Amino acid sequence: MGRIKLIDILAIVVSLIPFAVYAIVRPSLPDRIPIHWNVSGDVDGWTSRDQLPMFLGTMAALGFALYLLTRFMKKLDPKRSARVSETTAARIGFGIVVFMCAINCLILAPGLGKFNMTTTLVVMVSLLYTFLGNLMYNIKPNYFIGIRLPWTLESDDNWRRTHRLAGAVWFVGGLVSATLAMFIEPKIMFIVFMSITATLVLVPGIYSFVIFRQSTSGSHSD
Numbered sequence: 001m002g003r004i005k006l007i008d009i010l011a012i013v014v015s016l017i018p019f020a021v022y023a024i025v026r027p028s029l030p031d032r033i034p035i036h037w038n039v040s041g042d043v044d045g046w047t048s049r050d051q052l053p054m055f056l057g058t059m060a061a062l063g064f065a066l067y068l069l070t071r072f073m074k075k076l077d078p079k080r081s082a083r084v085s086e087t088t089a090a091r092i093g094f095g096i097v098v099f100m101c102a103i104n105c106l107i108l109a110p111g112l113g114k115f116n117m118t119t120t121l122v123v124m125v126s127l128l129y130t131f132l133g134n135l136m137y138n139i140k141p142n143y144f145i146g147i148r149l150p151w152t153l154e155s156d157d158n159w160r161r162t163h164r165l166a167g168a169v170w171f172v173g174g175l176v177s178a179t180l181a182m183f184i185e186p187k188i189m190f191i192v193f194m195s196i197t198a199t200l201v202l203v204p205g206i207y208s209f210v211i212f213r214q215s216t217s218g219s220h221s222d
Contacts, residue, residue, distance in 0.1 A: 007090050011067050011097045015060045018104035022053060025108055034117070035107060039190040041116035056104045063100030067093035073144045088138045092145060095131050099124065118186045122193045126177035129200060133170025136163050147204050151212035158211050166204035173200050 029049045036045025047055055069076065070093035074086065102124060106117075139146040141159045146152075147166055152159040177196045181189050 005090070007094055008071070011064060011071075011094055014094075014097050014101045015064050017101055018056045018060065018108060019053065021105055021108050022056060029108070033107065037117040037121075039118060039187050041118040041186045043117075052107075055107075059100045059104050063097045066096045069093070070096075070145060073142060076144075085138060085140065088135055089145070092132065092135055095128065095135075099128050116186050118190065119181050122181040122186075122189055123178045126174045126181065126193070126196075128174070129170050129177065129197075130174030133167050133172075133174060136167030136170055139163055147208060149205060149208055152208050155212070155215065158208055158215070161211055162204050162208035165207050166200075169203050170200050 026049065029052070031049055032046045033049060033052055034043040034045065035047050035052075035055055036043070038044045067090075070089040071086070073089055103121070106120065106124075136146070141153060141156060142148075143153070146159075147162050149162075152162050173196050177193055180192060184192060
């Protein structure tokens with residue numbers, strides 16, 4: 001599916017980092033390790049020290065699969081219509097790999113009980129939003145990533161204007177969410193975070209529909 005690039009090797013290395021960390025810290029890990037938290041930050045899911053690599057592997061495999069999807073989307077597109085830059089797509093995929101690696105390493109952190117995991121995860125996901133928002137403007141029409149609505153896919157102008165707004169909204173929204181998470185109680189922050197996430201989805205979607213309606217009404221008036 002193409003030549004191996006440096007970013008492919010980096011994605012593999014980053015995916016394997018948690019396993020190297022696990023091998024180093026395994027003797028000091030407790031028998032039971034938390035892997036899931038509720039909205040208040042309390043642990044409600046555990047795994048054993050020996051079964052932890054299965055969880056790490058699942059997370060790493062998911063991140064790397066998403067990387068491959070973005071990296072080779074042009075070749076995977078049955079219509080060969082994706083025009084997104086391979087560099088931009090690879091950066092998005094690599095960002096997801098780094099995100100999954102960070103979660104895995106966080107679970108292996110020796111001071112896991114010293115901070116609220118829900119707050120930490122909200123900050124991490126919010127920063128992922130900011131990262132994606134910074135690349136949103138460079139995403140060209142495709143069926144895999146971006147604001148993929150019927151009217152954005154049918155119009156290059158709609159796609160461009162929608163993603164220009166979405167990039168700004170996601171970038172700012174991610175920063176606001178990450179900042180608020182450090183000052184608001186986790187349970188309340190989770191509600192705020194979900195509201196911000198809904199806003200990041202709805203605002204570009206509504207904006208793109210407004211553009212679509214304006215373009216169709218203009219063509220009908222002609």
